[in-house]
Amino acid sequence: MKKLDVCGEQCPYPVIKTKKEIEKLPEGGTLEIFTDYICSMESILAYIKSKELNAEVEKIDSSKWKVLVFK
Amino acid sequence: MNNLPSYEAIFDRNYGVLTLEEQEKLRKARVTVVGVGGVGGITAIQCVRMGIENLHIIDGDLFVPSNLNRQMLSFVGNLGRSKAEEAERILKDINPRVKIKITTDFITKENAEDLLSQTDVILDGTDNLAFRVIVHRAAYKLGIPSVWIAVTPPFRGGVMCLSPTSVPYEKALKHLSLGKELTDELEKQVIAIKDERAKFSVSKGALADWADKYLRGEKAWAVISPVANIVGLLASFEIMKLVIRRPDLEPVYSPQLLHVDMASNPMVSIQTSSDGSWDYTKL
Numbered sequence: 184m185k186k187l188d189v190c191g192e193q194c195p196y197p198v199i200k201t202k203k204e205i206e207k208l209p210e211g212g213t214l215e216i217f218t219d220y221i222c223s224m225e226s227i228l229a230y231i232k233s234k235e236l237n238a239e240v241e242k243i244d245s246s247k248w249k250v251l252v253f254k
Numbered sequence: 255m256n257n258l259p260s261y262e263a264i265f266d267r268n269y270g271v272l273t274l275e276e277q278e279k280l281r282k283a284r285v286t287v288v289g290v291g292g293v294g295g296i297t298a299i300q301c302v303r304m305g306i307e308n309l310h311i312i313d314g315d316l317f318v319p320s321n322l323n324r325q326m327l328s329f330v331g332n333l334g335r336s337k338a339e340e341a342e343r344i345l346k347d348i349n350p351r352v353k354i355k356i357t358t359d360f361i362t363k364e365n366a367e368d369l370l371s372q373t374d375v376i377l378d379g380t381d382n383l384a385f386r387v388i389v390h391r392a393a394y395k396l397g398i399p400s401v402w403i404a405v406t407p408p409f410r411g412g413v414m415c416l417s418p419t420s421v422p423y424e425k426a427l428k429h430l431s432l433g434k435e436l437t438d439e440l441e442k443q444v445i446a447i448k449d450e451r452a453k454f455s456v457s458k459g460a461l462a463d464w465a466d467k468y469l470r471g472e473k474a475w476a477v478i479s480p481v482a483n484i485v486g487l488l489a490s491f492e493i494m495k496l497v498i499r500r501p502d503l504e505p506v507y508s509p510q511l512l513h514v515d516m517a518s519n520p521m522v523s524i525q526t527s528s529d530g531s532w533d534y535t536k537l
Contacts, residue, residue, distance in 0.1 A: 193382055193445055195314060195360045222474040229316040233334055246471040 185212065190219040190247065197223035198230055201252075205234065208254045216250040217243075224248050258350055265305045276498040277305055283497040286310040286373040288361055288389055290341045292482035293403045293489060294379025295327040300490030302345045306497070307352050309345065312369060313337040314360035324479040326486075361385060363436065366392035375496050376400040377489055381475065383448055383534075384441040387431055390416055390423035399496050399505075402427075403489050404537050406451055407460035407476040409516035411485035412537050415492050415505040426508035427534040448475075450535035459517065481516055488512055488522065511537075 187204050189197035197218050208214050218224050224240075231238045231252055239251040261281065268277055285301050287294045290313045298309060315337050321328040332340045338356040345352055361369055361380070370376055370392050378389045378400055386402065393400035397418045404412040416423050424432040429447075431440045452460075452468045452475075460476060467473035492512070495505040506512045509530045513523050 193448075195382060195385075199314070199360055199362075220471040225318045225320060225474075226315060229318045229334055233316055233336075246467075 184215050186215045186217075188217045189223060190217055192218075192223070193220060194222050194226055198226040201227050201230060205231075205236070205252060205254065208252075210254055212254050214252040214254070216252065217247065218250070219247045221246065224250070261305070261307075261349075261351065264349055268305060272498065276500065279498050280305040280494065281307050283375065284308040284310070284373045285375050285377065285493060285497075286312065286370060287341075287377045287379055288312045288370075288385075289315075289379035289381065290325075290327055290337050291315070291321065291379060291381065292324045292477060292479075293405060293486040294377060295325045295337075295341065296483045296486035297377050297379065297490045297493070298341055298345060299326055299348070300487060301493060302348045302352055304490070304494055305349075306493075307349065309352065310355040310357070310369075310373060311338045311341045312357040312359070312361055313341070314358060320474065324477060324482045326483065361389060363388055367396060370398065371396055373398060375493050377493060378402050379486075382445065384436070384444045387424060387429065387436060387441075387444055391436075394418055394422055401489050401492050401496075402508075403485050405475075405477050405482045405485050406458075406537060407455040407464070408458060409478075409481050409514075410455070410458060410537070411481055411514035413485060413488045413492055413506065413512040413514075414510070415496060415507045417507060420507040421509045421530055423508070426531050427537075428531050429534070447534050451537065454536050458515075481514070484516070484522075485514060488514070 189200055204214050237253045241249040283306050285306050287298045290298055290311055317328045317333050327341050327344055336358045338358045342354040342356050366388050376393045378386050380386055390400050399417040402414045430443050452465045456462045456465050464476050492505050495503050509527055511525045513525045
């Protein structure tokens with residue numbers, strides 16, 4: 184599984200990096216994204232939805248999330 | 255479109271405030287808006303309502319629910335859609351003749367000069383302080399005036415025009431990056447200014463609980479609609495001044511600052527600094 188850690192990064196870097204990784208991801212592949220900024224989390228999820236991809240979100244702590252994207 | 259109102263019909267009420275020559279300058283001006291969020295969205299709307307017919311909208315973002323509290327181009331009906339594409343659709347509904355170029359991508363160090371080269375005025379409506387450095391550096395290099403804006407909790411903001419002959423952005427706002435290559439490490443230091451602004455905003459009445467949560471990444475930048483929008487309105491007025499260039503209507507060039515504090519009297523003032531620069535952490 185491909186992993187993308189954008190913790191410590193502010194908008195719009197997390198979503199720019201997410202876009203790049205999803206584009207590179209093969210069909211059937213899964214991307215694991217970690218973010219610690221709620222704003223980025225919102226943008227990442229909006230982008231995934233616009234690409235009609237499925238995602239699962241897990242809240243690791245009060246300000247850290249793991250997003251699994253399935254292509 | 256058969257019943258399309260003429261340019262003259264749409265902008266008839268501008269005459270008397272603006273001369274016909276000034277209106278023509280607005281009509282021909284090319285304005286680039288980088289980021290059509292809380293400030294850039296209303297600025298773009300005002301530009302079109304003043305008669306500007308050439309806009310380049312740059313925004314890689316999509317509308318999300320938390321935009322609805324202030325962003326004039328966001329509606330429940332366009333959640334999840336591209337901000338740049340929606341800006342084009344809405345602005346063409348104000349003046350269908352408006353020519354809008356859209357870039358549904360974010361501005362970066364690599365593409366900034368290319369994206370910003372064909373324009374007369376640039377509005378920096380980005381929210382990442384490193385991106386702001388990228389925008390104003392490119393504008394300076396290209397010799398194009400740019401407009402900086404800020405919206406700060408609880409009720410504060412600012413607008414400043416920059417040109418190749420005014421104090422450069424990073425000097426006017428005391429950036430450590432001044433004169434240096436914008437490395438990843440310097441970008442982090444520039445971005446960290448925003449954390450200091452959050453902490454300082456508590457002394458101006460922002461909630462300490464919010465600031466703590468912002469610093470931990472649990473909350474986004476706090477802003478209410480009138481404050482973001484008045485900053486956008488002021489920025490659009492500066493854009494008009496930069497376009498029409500009326501001798502007695504000088505833009506507020508750096509290091510002068512158009513300062514907004516809606517909780518103070520006056521709410522809006524033009525301020526000068528004694529040493530020609532401002533401490534961004536307190537703006």
